[in-house]
Amino acid sequence: MRRLAIITMGGVILAHGLASHALAQTPVGEPKAGRQKAGMCRTCHGIEGRARIPIAPHIGGENAAYLAHQLTAFRDGTRVHEMMSVVAKGLDDQAIADLSAWYAGQQVAASLPPGKEEAMAPEACISCHGAGGLATIEDAPHLAGENAIYIDTQLKAFRSGKRKHPVMSEIAVGLSDAEIRAVANWYAGTRIEIEPVK
Amino acid sequence: MKHLMSSVAALALAAGFAHAQTPDVPDNLEKLSNFQSTGTKEFTVIEQKGEYADGIKKNLERIKVPDGFKIGLYAIVPDARHMAVGPQGIVTFVGTRKDKVWAVTDRNKDRIADEVKDFAPSLTFSIPNGPCFSKDGFLYIAEQNRVLLFPAAEFFYESPDVAAFNLVKQGELVPSEHESFNHTARVCRIGPDGKAYISLGQPFNVAPAESLDEFKKWGIGGIIRINTDGTGREVYTYGVRNSVGHDFHPETGELWFTDNQVDGMGDDIPPGEINRQTAAGQNFGHPWYGGGSIRTKEYESEEPPADVVMPVAEMEAHAADLGMSFYTGSMFPERYKNAIFSAQHGSWNRTTPVGARVMVTFVDQEGKATSEPFAEGWMDENGEYLGRPVDVAQLRDGSLIVSDDLAGAVYRIWYEGN
Numbered sequence: 001m002r003r004l005a006i007i008t009m010g011g012v013i014l015a016h017g018l019a020s021h022a023l024a025q026t027p028v029g030e031p032k033a034g035r036q037k038a039g040m041c042r043t044c045h046g047i048e049g050r051a052r053i054p055i056a057p058h059i060g061g062e063n064a065a066y067l068a069h070q071l072t073a074f075r076d077g078t079r080v081h082e083m084m085s086v087v088a089k090g091l092d093d094q095a096i097a098d099l100s101a102w103y104a105g106q107q108v109a110a111s112l113p114p115g116k117e118e119a120m121a122p123e124a125c126i127s128c129h130g131a132g133g134l135a136t137i138e139d140a141p142h143l144a145g146e147n148a149i150y151i152d153t154q155l156k157a158f159r160s161g162k163r164k165h166p167v168m169s170e171i172a173v174g175l176s177d178a179e180i181r182a183v184a185n186w187y188a189g190t191r192i193e194i195e196p197v198k
Numbered sequence: 199m200k201h202l203m204s205s206v207a208a209l210a211l212a213a214g215f216a217h218a219q220t221p222d223v224p225d226n227l228e229k230l231s232n233f234q235s236t237g238t239k240e241f242t243v244i245e246q247k248g249e250y251a252d253g254i255k256k257n258l259e260r261i262k263v264p265d266g267f268k269i270g271l272y273a274i275v276p277d278a279r280h281m282a283v284g285p286q287g288i289v290t291f292v293g294t295r296k297d298k299v300w301a302v303t304d305r306n307k308d309r310i311a312d313e314v315k316d317f318a319p320s321l322t323f324s325i326p327n328g329p330c331f332s333k334d335g336f337l338y339i340a341e342q343n344r345v346l347l348f349p350a351a352e353f354f355y356e357s358p359d360v361a362a363f364n365l366v367k368q369g370e371l372v373p374s375e376h377e378s379f380n381h382t383a384r385v386c387r388i389g390p391d392g393k394a395y396i397s398l399g400q401p402f403n404v405a406p407a408e409s410l411d412e413f414k415k416w417g418i419g420g421i422i423r424i425n426t427d428g429t430g431r432e433v434y435t436y437g438v439r440n441s442v443g444h445d446f447h448p449e450t451g452e453l454w455f456t457d458n459q460v461d462g463m464g465d466d467i468p469p470g471e472i473n474r475q476t477a478a479g480q481n482f483g484h485p486w487y488g489g490g491s492i493r494t495k496e497y498e499s500e501e502p503p504a505d506v507v508m509p510v511a512e513m514e515a516h517a518a519d520l521g522m523s524f525y526t527g528s529m530f531p532e533r534y535k536n537a538i539f540s541a542q543h544g545s546w547n548r549t550t551p552v553g554a555r556v557m558v559t560f561v562d563q564e565g566k567a568t569s570e571p572f573a574e575g576w577m578d579e580n581g582e583y584l585g586r587p588v589d590v591a592q593l594r595d596g597s598l599i600v601s602d603d604l605a606g607a608v609y610r611i612w613y614e615g616n
């Protein structure tokens with residue numbers, strides 16, 4: 001466990017470095033302009049960022065730097081998804097900044113279901129993703145209320161190298177299928193609330 | 199320990215039942231306790247009344263169906279995907295793209311479900327999208343990378359510990375490095391030959407050249423068939439992008455299937471497809487064709503295979519044709535006999551959304567197919583979805599049920615006449 005904790009701390013610093021580097025290059029996002037552009041996102045992610053289909057994650061209230069980082073990765077081909085790669089190809093830096101600002105501006109809250117306590121949360125995850133699934137650092141996504149299969153898929157992608165991240169690749173490589181599913185089930189069992197948008 | 203005991207008892211009972219019914223079960227029978235188990239013994243029961251149900255009923259007032267037809271709420275079923283109606287008419291199983299399979303029961307036979315609860319809650323499912331029944335009551339569930347088999351599921355589903363066997367073991371449906379979440383809504387049907395036909399979507403927008411040989415070997419981007427004792431797996435259909443619905447013609451026994459086509463080529467191309475397969479091993483054109491006769495950019499300089507079979511019906515681009523069923527009931531007017539009912543899930547990134555409706559396709563004597571909307575109105579004036587139909591199945595009385603994974607509901611469409 002000690003080894004994991006050290007990796008995680010190192011990763012936090014590295015991730016921070018990456019995120020601020022990305023921010024320095026990108027234009028300032030306009031939430032209103034982002035809302036206009038979010039028409040192409042809403043069928044899957046919802047206009048407020050609450051997912052409408054199981055293969056899509058909740059993105060409302062996510063850190064803007066994380067969102068911009070992922071959209072850029074989809075556009076550049078360093079992260080690949082059958083749908084997102086198609087969508088991101090058509091986004092310029094301003095559009096990415098606007099969309100990130102719109103979704104980052106949504107109000108999000110997470111809670112544990114009855115009978116679950118923070119102490120039961122998976123130890124390897126909580127320093128970045130929180131026990132209840134709200135991220136504690138810039139470059140990590142919220143995991144609260146995410147579909148178990150979504151988290152399972154991402155962890156396996158980190159483990160196999162299909163998706164890469166300095167911290168997550170290290171953590172995932174040591175996890176068995178059953179451990180991955182247990183982690184996924186923990187966060188899938190937490191609840192997320194994202195305030196609806198009119 | 200009690201949990202284990204009851205599993206073993208159920209297994210013994212089911213195995214006995216299975217042998218009595220048919221010898222066609224795999225010989226690698228495994229105890230339920232060998233499967234990854236959550237230890238959960240409590241059912242999740244879905245409330246069928248209240249504000250949520252009332253909201254859906256209100257939305258259904260907007261849905262247009264042909265004269266003489268009616269549509270109503272059959273059940274609240276979260277994330278409802280493909281459906282398998284029990285041959286005894288006792289229960290309908292509904293798959294999801296998450297981790298649950300729902301058992302939907304209409305006990306009082308008023309054609310509205312009165313109980314919806316999760317099936318086999320002690321099992322850990324992964325994308326159990328595709329349930330299907332054999333005529334003799336075996337339930338099959340096609341998951342992301344496993345196919346499970348439940349003997350006499352209609353009788354044993356009331357218990358949280360149901361006897362489960364592997365038709366295809368975890369990790370043996372596709373190589374684990376090709377596991378994905380997208381294009382992994384597998385559909386299962388038992389053919390007139392008694393084999394299980396299972397669709398395997400390929401995970402890309404356009405399948406890359408370096409994967410084609412391996413995909414061909416496994417039937418990824420195709421439909422496979424397998425004997426119900428787990429032997430004789432073969433690829434039946436090639437050149438499919440992502441089929442999420444198939445059925446067999448009631449008279450000819452031929453396999454018909456929908457296929458979802460390539461994204462990112464524009465709002466109006468390529469068309470969606472309904473295909474008809476007349477022989478084993480036919481190739482339906484992906485990745486050389488993006489849909490219909492539209493060539494993909496990635497393969498435009500390559501010569502496509504000469505024997506590619508073109509679709510029987512081209513559907514609206516990006517409308518996402520998913521589940522389909524031939525109509526064999528006697529409730530609907532004569533013209534619907536052997537017609538195809540299919541669900542359009544609706545587009546995800548088209549500038550103006552299309553789809554979110556149930557289509558009917560008539561096939562004439564020459565085999566020419568003509569499609570028209572049958573039930574529509576799940577998109578409001580702002581282009582926002584009120585529902586997204588996924589699959590169409592027939593109840594024993596000849597009425598149709600339609601699943602919707604956005605609203606989390608199953609609707610029923612019946613004919614009353616004028």
